[in-house]
Amino acid sequence: MNQLVRFGDQIARFSPVDILLADVAVRVQLTPTEYMTAVRHYEVMGEWIDRPGSPLRGRVENFYPQGGFSTGSTVSSHDDRSEFDLDAMAQVDWDRNIDPETALSTLHEAIAGDPGSRYHDKSERKTRCTQIQYDGMHLDVTPSILLPEHRAKTSFIFHSKPSDPSVRKETLFANPYGLADWFNGRTIADEAFGQFFERKSLDYDRALLSEMKADTSPVPPQLPAYRKSPQVVCLQLIKRWRNIAYARRHKGMRLPPSVLLTYYVGLHTGGTRSLTDELIHHVDRIIETIGAAEACGLLIEEYNPRCDQDELTDRWPGDRRNQQVFLGELMDFAADLRKLKTGMPIAEMRKTLERLFGEKPAGDAIAAFTKQYADDNETGKGLYIPGKGAIPALGALAAPSYARPMPKTTPFGD
Secondary structure, X not given: OOHHHHOHHHHHOOOHXXXXXXXXXXXXXXXXXXXXXXXXXHHHHHHHOOOXXXXXXXXXXXXXXXXXXXXXXXXXXXXXXXXXXXXEEEEEOOOOOOOHHHHHHHHHXXXXXXXXXXOOOXXXXXXXXXXXXXXXXXXXXXXXXXXXXXXXXXXXXXXXXXXXXXXXXXXXXXXXXXHHHHHHHHOOOOHHHHHHHHHHHHHHHHHHHHOOOOOOOOOOOOOOOOOOOHHHHHHHHHHHHHHHHHHHHOOOXXXXXXXXXXXXXXXXXXXXXXXXXXXXXXXXXXXHHXXXXXXXXXXXXXXXXXXXXXXXXXXXXXXXXXXXXXXXXXXXXXXXXXXXXXXXXXXXHHHHHHHHHOHHHHHHHXXXXXXXXXXXXXXXXXXXXXXXXXXXXXXXXXXXXXXOOOOOOOOOOO
């Protein structure tokens, strides 16, 4: 049986705003080409640092992804001048008392290689990693030492800034693998939503692939995995919104880290909600947490649930100003989401979505949605109301009398 038919009744209850937010999310995740390119860069780098002649030859015990690739929440770049990022941990067979600067500089030497080698001019040393620049993306590789007496993948990482002797060198606990595993275990499977989102993603990717040149290598349709939970999609939308908000209004300020957003979304899972309500729920919970700290004149302080010594807020917010700016942006975000849920003219809805998530994904989502419902109205099946200029926020329990039921397989299936 077609799975979308099986879940047709549930899918039919998705509101127009749920559909639009899902369409935006489809458009802000990595394209098949971006995904496959990122995977290729990641795999090659794991081999490169262990190549003959590398100072890490024979000492790399493990090389694994962290961050968005571990949770399925990586988002694409939001304009032609920005990049998406991939994060990896290089677990090295070192003595745990190694000097932090020695660890970081040795990894950098292994990646950069000699002048003229493939990554020499693409590598930049950071305080905790080496960043490799590619076309449209970058890869951050963090050296680590496994601490086997602790929970799986708990490690030491290092902090050093040789260009500024006043910055203290540090050896720090970290377990990004544990945080991702914790998050993945707390997200709630919703088969109807998962089937719906997967179909939308694959349909969108097929459209992209059909526009590629004939000599472009085909991408397997099952990559990346698209059957996502509503919580993962919410995390992607929050990360995209953050990127847009800071690029437009707070250039130069440190972004609230993705690892902290991942923690907050994972912390507040539970219950069954529409995608719109789920997104509002998570934004509200972050507002409550930061607002409570701000009301007491304190900075938020959060730790990895799989490693008590791994502080997720050790470099952000850093001061009250950063915290206040993010809190103000979150409150505006929540207000806009509630306006979308209530309903507004299509032109205003488009402007709101563009302001939150970027012009292209929002504009394309609105265009696809209105075209679908305009087509459906020719047969009397759509929820879009011609001549009204507005999309009502229709829910499972409160559909207005003029709204006809949505066909089970339109616009979601065969």
